[in-house]
Structure formats: C-alpha cells, structure tokens
Amino acid sequence: MNLRHVAAASATLALLAAGSARADALSDFYTGKTLTVIVGADSGGGYDAQGRLMARHIGRFIPGNPTAIVQNMPGAGSLTAANQLYNVSPKDGTVMGLLQRGVFSAKFTNPQGVRFDLTKFNWVGNLSAETGVVIAWANSPFKTIEDVMSQEMLVGGTGPHIDTETSPRMMNALIGTKFKIISGYPGTTDAVLAMERGEVQGMGDWSWSNVKTRKPDYLRDGKVRVLMQMSTQKEPDLPNVPLAMDFVKTPEQRELMTLFLAQKSAARPVVAPPGIPADRVKAIRAAFDKMIVDADFLKDATQAKLDIDPAPAAAIEKVIEIFAKTSDETGAKLRDAIDPKLSK
Numbered sequence: 001m002n003l004r005h006v007a008a009a010s011a012t013l014a015l016l017a018a019g020s021a022r023a024d025a026l027s028d029f030y031t032g033k034t035l036t037v038i039v040g041a042d043s044g045g046g047y048d049a050q051g052r053l054m055a056r057h058i059g060r061f062i063p064g065n066p067t068a069i070v071q072n073m074p075g076a077g078s079l080t081a082a083n084q085l086y087n088v089s090p091k092d093g094t095v096m097g098l099l100q101r102g103v104f105s106a107k108f109t110n111p112q113g114v115r116f117d118l119t120k121f122n123w124v125g126n127l128s129a130e131t132g133v134v135i136a137w138a139n140s141p142f143k144t145i146e147d148v149m150s151q152e153m154l155v156g157g158t159g160p161h162i163d164t165e166t167s168p169r170m171m172n173a174l175i176g177t178k179f180k181i182i183s184g185y186p187g188t189t190d191a192v193l194a195m196e197r198g199e200v201q202g203m204g205d206w207s208w209s210n211v212k213t214r215k216p217d218y219l220r221d222g223k224v225r226v227l228m229q230m231s232t233q234k235e236p237d238l239p240n241v242p243l244a245m246d247f248v249k250t251p252e253q254r255e256l257m258t259l260f261l262a263q264k265s266a267a268r269p270v271v272a273p274p275g276i277p278a279d280r281v282k283a284i285r286a287a288f289d290k291m292i293v294d295a296d297f298l299k300d301a302t303q304a305k306l307d308i309d310p311a312p313a314a315a316i317e318k319v320i321e322i323f324a325k326t327s328d329e330t331g332a333k334l335r336d337a338i339d340p341k342l343s344k
Contacts, residue, residue, distance in 0.1 A: 030064030040078030108331030156191030168204030
C-alpha cells in the first residue's frame with residue numbers, strides 16, 4: 001500500500017472514530033434521561049393525541065433511548081408553549097414542543113404575545129398538514145355555505161387566536177359569511193360537545209382528519225353537513241365541497257386568504273428550543289425522520305385513529321419563509337381580518 005492509500009485509510013478511520021465518539025457522547029447524555037414533549041393545546045384533542053403518539057415512539061430513535069412524556073401547556077393558541085420553549089425550557093435537547101400552526105402568523109395577529117423569533121427555533125418536523133372544514137349540525141338550517149352568507153350561524157370557539165375563531169372571522173371579513181362565535185370552550189372536544197347539545201349550530205373550522213377518525217359516526221349517520229373546506233386544494237373525499245378560495249373576489253382577498261392557509265400546510269409543527277448543541281439537534285431531527293416512516297409508528301397512528309401526513313423540517317421552513325417575506329402592511333391586513341376586537 002502506497003503512502004496515498006495509507007493517508008486515505010487513516011482519514012477514513014479517523015472519521016469513523018469521530019462518528020463513533022459522537023454517537024457514544026449522545027448515548028451517554030440521553031441514557032436515563034426523560035424527554036419532555038410540550039403540547040401547546042389542551043388534553044383530549046387532536047394535537048394532544050398526536051403529541052402522545054410521538055412521545056410513544058421518538059425515544060426509540062434517539063441514542064440512549066430516553067423515555068418521553070407529554071406536558072400539556074394550552075394558552076393563547078400555543079403562544080404560552082412557544083414562549084416557554086424559547087425562553088425558559090432547558091436548551092440541552094431534553095425538551096421538544098408540538099405547537100399550533102397559528103404561531104407562524106402570531107407576529108402579525110398577536111404581536112404583544114410573541115416573545116420568540118421563529119427563525120431561531122430548531123424546527124424538527126411536521127406531523128401533519130391539515131384541511132379545516134366548516135361543519136353544520138344536521139338539524140340546523142344550514143345546508144350550504146351560501147346559507148351562512150344569508151343568516152347568522154353560531155359556531156363554537158376555543159380561543160381568539162385559534163382556528164376555531166380566526167377562520168370564521170377571516171371568512172366573515174373576506175367572503176361575507178355571518179358566523180357568530182360563541183367563545184370560551186376550553187378545547188375542540190368541548191366545542192364539539194356543545195354542538196351536540198345544541199348550544200351552537202356548527203364549527204367554523206374543524207380538522208377534517210379529526211372529523212373522519214375521531215367522529216366517524218357523524219359522517220356515517222348523517223349527523224353533520226360539510227359546507228366548505230379551508231385549504232388550497234380539495235380533499236379527495238370531498239370533491240363536491242367548495243373551497244373558501246372559491247369565494248374571494250379581489251387580488252387582495254386572495255393574497256390574504258393564501259397567507260392564512262399557508263399555515264395549514266405545516267399544521268402540526270414539532271420544535272426544539274434555540275441554543276441546543278448541534279449534534280443533539282441533528283440527532284433529534286434524524287430520530288423524527290426515522291420515526292415518521294417506521295412501521296410500528298404508522299401502525300400505532302392507525303390504531304389510534306390518527307390521520308397523519310408527516311414531513312421533515314423543510315416543510316416548516318417553507319412556511320416560515322413565506323411569513324418572513326410578508327410585508328408589515330399585508331400582515332396588518334391579515335391581523336385586521338381576524339382581529340377579535342373587530343368581530344361582531
């Protein structure tokens with residue numbers, strides 16, 4: 001073997017040794033540790049269910065196999081959780097978060113509540129895109145979305161900066177619907193029960209995946225009607241249900257609706273605090289990417305009746321880029337369209 005071959009072999013061995021040392025260091029750090037998954041939503045809903053699904057599996061793919069637990073931290077459409085992750089949580093790789101998608105636009109829609117910089121978080125991946133739907137209880141007078149443009153419809157709200165309220169306000173402002181939001185329900189589960197009890201007549205934005213998987217009897221038994229989709233494209237199983245975008249009339253309305261719906265393409269973003277050592281960030285992202293294609297993870301999701309559509313961190317970074325390029329003027333118009341102080 002000549003000297004060039006010897007040098008190449010030595011370099012390869014050095015790289016392997018370095019890689020092994022990094023793996024050993026990660027394993028040493030995570031062995032015996034508890035990984036906390038902060039879910040920025042109440043227990044019992046779709047975010048909580050997906051957060052617990054992830055917690056059951058993510059530790060298998062991290063060196064040292066830490067045990068993962070869920071901590072629910074609802075409040076302000078996940079801003080409470082986002083602020084906690086950014087400013088308070090340990091920055092050592094032992095804490096992750098699952099946030100509601102409204103955090104992407106929060107700098108425009110709720111700037112006083114934002115104490116974080118989206119670009120400085122360590123984004124891990126996305127558990128699911130989402131199509132929101134307008135749902136009417138079957139005994140209500142609403143058979144089409146045009147009916148909601150001619151008479152007031154009561155819908156359940158779970159917070160001024162959550163889709164159950166922001167979507168109806170956006171539609172009122174841009175396409176002329178007449179949703180009246182009955183706010184104060186702790187979570188989507190409570191708002192849905194209110195619909196069953198007749199306190200409200202429907203939901204202004206409810207995840208289609210949750211309707212199908214968590215309340216299949218609603219569709220099977222004709223208990224609800226699906227009036228409209230909040231998405232950029234139709235769901236394959238809702239070919240005859242119109243999109244909100246079908247009703248916008250001006251370029252400005254289209255721009256605002258497109259911006260609002262961009263969040264739904266990364267509807268279940270998973271994040272880690274800023275400042276985590278690079279090797280641990282890399283390990284967490286690699287673990288997520290392995291988890292979302294793992295047979296046991298996917299089987300568990302099916303058994304838990306969770307409709308997931310996971311993607312790596314790049315899916316979230318595209319959404320962040322969209323909002324980073326949004327002008328303050330356009331952001332102000334988005335805020336005005338969904339500002340609870342302006343809703344009637």
